[in-house]
Amino acid sequence: MYWAEFLTVALIHLLAVASPGPDFAVVVRESVAHGRKAGTWAALGVGSAIFLHVGYSLLGIGIIVSQSIVLFNALKWAAAAYLLYIGIKALRARPAEARAQEPEAASVERSARGAYVSGFVTNGLNPKATLFFLSLFTVVIDPHTPLMVQAGYGLYLAAATALWFCLVARLFSQARVRAGFARMGHWFDRAMGGVLVALGVKLAFTQAN
Numbered sequence: 001m002y003w004a005e006f007l008t009v010a011l012i013h014l015l016a017v018a019s020p021g022p023d024f025a026v027v028v029r030e031s032v033a034h035g036r037k038a039g040t041w042a043a044l045g046v047g048s049a050i051f052l053h054v055g056y057s058l059l060g061i062g063i064i065v066s067q068s069i070v071l072f073n074a075l076k077w078a079a080a081a082y083l084l085y086i087g088i089k090a091l092r093a094r095p096a097e098a099r100a101q102e103p104e105a106a107s108v109e110r111s112a113r114g115a116y117v118s119g120f121v122t123n124g125l126n127p128k129a130t131l132f133f134l135s136l137f138t139v140v141i142d143p144h145t146p147l148m149v150q151a152g153y154g155l156y157l158a159a160a161t162a163l164w165f166c167l168v169a170r171l172f173s174q175a176r177v178r179a180g181f182a183r184m185g186h187w188f189d190r191a192m193g194g195v196l197v198a199l200g201v202k203l204a205f206t207q208a209n
Contacts, residue, residue, distance in 0.1 A: 002149055008140060009153050010160070016132060017164050022083055022199045026122045027165045029196075031172035034110035039169025041112045045119025048164025050133075052124050054154030057137040058147065072127060076203060079125035083200030086118065090193025116197065119165070128203070 017023075022047045031039025064071065122131055141150060171177065 002127035002145060004155065005141060005145065006123035006153060006156075006164060009136065010156070012136065013157055017161055020129075021071040022079075022122050022126060022196070022203070023119070023165065024064060024168065025195050025199060026086070026118055027168050028172050030110070030115050030118060031169045032178055036173035036179070038110040038115040039173045040166055041115035043165030043169045045121075046123045046147065046165050047119075047158050048116075049120045049129075050158035050161050053133040054137075054151075054157065054185035055131055056130075057133045058150060058154070072130075075125060075130065076127045079122075079127060080200045082121055082125060083196050083203060085200075086195045087196030087200055090188050090196060092193075118146065126203070138187060196204055 027039055029045065030042040137150065140155065148166045
């Protein structure tokens with residue numbers, strides 16, 4: 001009975017999730033810099049954050065956020081600040097020779113928790129994701145659709161997002177791909193840092209429509 005609605009939701013989500021943005025940039029950086037495990041945990045963090053968006057959309061809190069300039073701006077600036085923070089850290093990456101002189105830093109392995117949090121926070125604080133899910137649950141999905149069915153849509157959206165970014169992590173953590181990026185060394189980190197900073201600046205100027 002709800003298959004047509006579900007397929008519409010799935011198609012819109014596919015187009016949105018496949019579009020490069022902060023989530024993509026963070027998962028790629030975690031995968032290339034720290035390997036498949038870190039990339040996968042970052043992907044799971046992004047997927048888990050979808051439950052946050054779905055939850056407040058079902059509760060109607062998303063409408064309050066979108067209509068409140070103060071709340072929207074608070075969310076926007078928090079997300080922009082986080083992207084700028086991790087972007088600037090990446091921009092300050094040093095050549096391999098300089099890092100090699102700091103054995104205590106070179107031997108630190110990226111924790112699963114750290115990678116997961118990076119993915120979760122990046123998606124969870126993104127006000128563009130807030131507006132996307134709000135429009136999805138108020139315009140695309142019929143308000144008369146049973147709550148359990150809508151919750152089912154949410155479960156699918158979270159799982160599909162996690163799966164997509166796990167595939168991204170798998171691709172960018174392959175030995176050949178990582179070796180290719182490794183040859184660029186700190187320049188890759190700086191390039192990704194520039195992308196994250198640009199996304200943070202762009203996000204800072206996002207307007208609530």
